Amino acid sequence: MTTDKHWADEMHRFLDGEGPAPADEATRREGERYRELLAAYREDLEAPGPEVNRAVMAVVRDRGSARQRAFWRWFVRPREVRVSPLLAAAGLAVVIGLSAAVASLTTRDAGPGMTVAAARPGTVLVQFELQAPNAEQVALAGSFNGWSDSTLVARRDPATGLWTLTVPLPPGEHEYLFVVDGEQWMPDPRAHAQVDDGFGNVNSMIVVGPRGVVKS
Amino acid sequence: MSQNGHGMGLFTDDADTADGALVRRVLAGEVEAYAGLVERYREEFGRYAASLCRDEDIAADAMQEAFIRAFERLESCRDPDRFGAWFFRILTNQCHNHRDRRRKHVALDTVAVAGPERTDRRVTQEEIRALIDRALDQLTPDLRETFVLREIDGRSYAEIAGLLETNEAALRKRVERAREMVRTALEEWL
Numbered sequence: 001m002t003t004d005k006h007w008a009d010e011m012h013r014f015l016d017g018e019g020p021a022p023a024d025e026a027t028r029r030e031g032e033r034y035r036e037l038l039a040a041y042r043e044d045l046e047a048p049g050p051e052v053n054r055a056v057m058a059v060v061r062d063r064g065s066a067r068q069r070a071f072w073r074w075f076v077r078p079r080e081v082r083v084s085p086l087l088a089a090a091g092l093a094v095v096i097g098l099s100a101a102v103a104s105l106t107t108r109d110a111g112p113g114m115t116v117a118a119a120r121p122g123t124v125l126v127q128f129e130l131q132a133p134n135a136e137q138v139a140l141a142g143s144f145n146g147w148s149d150s151t152l153v154a155r156r157d158p159a160t161g162l163w164t165l166t167v168p169l170p171p172g173e174h175e176y177l178f179v180v181d182g183e184q185w186m187p188d189p190r191a192h193a194q195v196d197d198g199f200g201n202v203n204s205m206i207v208v209g210p211r212g213v214v215k216s
Numbered sequence: 217m218s219q220n221g222h223g224m225g226l227f228t229d230d231a232d233t234a235d236g237a238l239v240r241r242v243l244a245g246e247v248e249a250y251a252g253l254v255e256r257y258r259e260e261f262g263r264y265a266a267s268l269c270r271d272e273d274i275a276a277d278a279m280q281e282a283f284i285r286a287f288e289r290l291e292s293c294r295d296p297d298r299f300g301a302w303f304f305r306i307l308t309n310q311c312h313n314h315r316d317r318r319r320k321h322v323a324l325d326t327v328a329v330a331g332p333e334r335t336d337r338r339v340t341q342e343e344i345r346a347l348i349d350r351a352l353d354q355l356t357p358d359l360r361e362t363f364v365l366r367e368i369d370g371r372s373y374a375e376i377a378g379l380l381e382t383n384e385a386a387l388r389k390r391v392e393r394a395r396e397m398v399r400t401a402l403e404e405w406l
Contacts, residue, residue, distance in 0.1 A: 007399065012392050030406045037402060041348040042368055044341050047262020048276035053254050056283040063288065064247035 007031075123168040124208050128176075130154065130188065133161025135180045140165050142176025149179040171210050175203040239296035242287070254283050257303055267364045268311040270349050278314040282307040304379050312357055351401035355394055362387065363394035 013019030014031050021028045083091075130138055140152040144167065154163035163178075175195060177185045187194055191204035192213075206213055231237060233252055241249035258279060265275040286293075286303050293302050352360050358380075365376045373391075377384045399406065 006396055007392075012388075012395070015395065033406045034399065034402070037344055037348065037405065038367055040341060040344045042263070042370075044345050045263050045266045045368070046272050047266055048258060048272060048279050050255075050258075052258050052276050052279050052283070053251060055280050056254050056287075057248075057251050059280075059284050060250050060287050061247055063284075064245075 123170050124210075124212055125166050126169050126206065126208065126213060127164055127166040128154070128178075128188065129190070130163045130178050130180075131161060132163055132178075132180060135163065137181055138163040138165075139179040139182070140167065140176060141179050141185070142174055144169055144174050144176070149182065149185075154178075169206075169208050171208050173205060173207050175205050177203060234297065235299040236295075236297035239290060239293060239299050243290055250287055253299060253303075257283075257300060257307075260300065261304060261307055264364055264369050265307060265311050267352070267368050268308070268360065269315050270352070274314045275311065278310040279307065281314075282310040285310070301379055301381075308361060347402060347405060348398075351398045354397050354401050359390060359394040359397070362390045363398065366391050367395070367398075 008022075008027075010019060010022050011027065011031055014021055015035070022031060128140055132138055135156075138154040138156070139149050140154065141147045141149050145151050152165055152167060154165035156163050175197070177187055179185055187202050188204040191206060193205045194202045195205045197203045235253065235256075238249045238252045242253075262275070262279070265279050266272050269275040269278055282303065286299075286306050289306075293299055295302070352363070355363060362376065362380065365371050365379065366373070371379075373384045373387055377387050380387065382390075
């Protein structure tokens with residue numbers, strides 16, 4: 001086995017260009033010869049030429065477009081997706097939560113007894129409310145349902161006794177009454193207006209605009 | 217300082233053609249922007265690759281493969297502004313792989329170098345090439361990288377420390393160790 005020879009720090013500083021040539025003549029010649037050999041070697045080395053650029057770019061262009069095609073194929077190709085029930089439930093909860101958040105953002109107060117929400121095109125969701133804790137049933141009858149006393153039935157909140165019902169209505173004026181327990185027709189005390197029905201009775205009225213209820 | 221005046225991943229002050237800008241353009245789908253990086257680093261690390269691979273043709277193959285691998289993994293280049301240092305590691309690995317692969321199939325020492333009995337001590341360029349290549353074969357891969365960067369490429373210790381992610385003091389020790397191994401291999405010619 002060959003034992004490596006050690007150069008003094010003086011020689012390393014010389015080779016690094018950080019110090020003068022070694023004082024000893026033989027050592028100095030050795031350092032200079034070492035430099036000459038490395039310089040000759042360096043001169044003989046040739047870096048790869050521009051053909052590398054051409055070869056690389058040919059591949060890269062092809063793979064770049066292939067990558068885009070692969071992405072598009074991945075995007076449009078139907079595929080089987082395996083999802084654990086737990087993950088599916090969590091995802092569903094997120095969707096429901098987001099839907100509720102969006103609904104709350106798009107719902108705005110339309111006045112006493114009513115709230116308005118976005119509905120299908122051409123209609124506005126109007127929520128009717130009646131405080132009637134002792135009632136057995138509350139229905140809504142109006143110009144929008146042919147004054148039927150049974151088709152639009154409100155839902156009662158047991159804790160508060162508040163009856164509520166949401167109805168999609170087109171823009172325009174609508175007259176209505178609440179029907180309590182199937183026999184008592186009464187106007188909405190919180191309606192924006194009460195109008196004469198021409199027969200000596202009073203109907204409640206709302207005006208629905210394209211973007212919600214318009215106060216009368 | 218490297219031979220062409222570039223430094224460790226900070227190869228231009230032009231914001232449009234800086235490494236980071238080119239990498240981001242490629243990632244955004246502008247594949248042609250990659251040509252700027254290829255040209256820059258082929259020149260920057262070409263001689264290093266040739267020396268490490270011991271053969272220009274092998275070096276060209278290693279560089280080509282390194283550039284293609286870098287392109288395919290570009291998303292994983294965490295600091296696009298230091299693309300050069302990132303690419304350097306890929307290139308170095310490719311050079312070692314190609315060199316080792318080649319050595320398994322071909323006897324590299326095809327040039328006969330005159331022995332110590334020669335009296336005039338004049339050697340041809342081809343012999344010098346074979347001598348140094350043989351000396352580099354004695355080095356471990358990390359010593360070979362360090363030696364080539366310092367003694368062949370002539371880079372500063374600070375620049376090499378950045379490329380190899382080591383401190384300068386440790387680097388100087390490695391260079392000294394590599395020099396002495398090369399000196400031993402070249403002894404009869406010094």
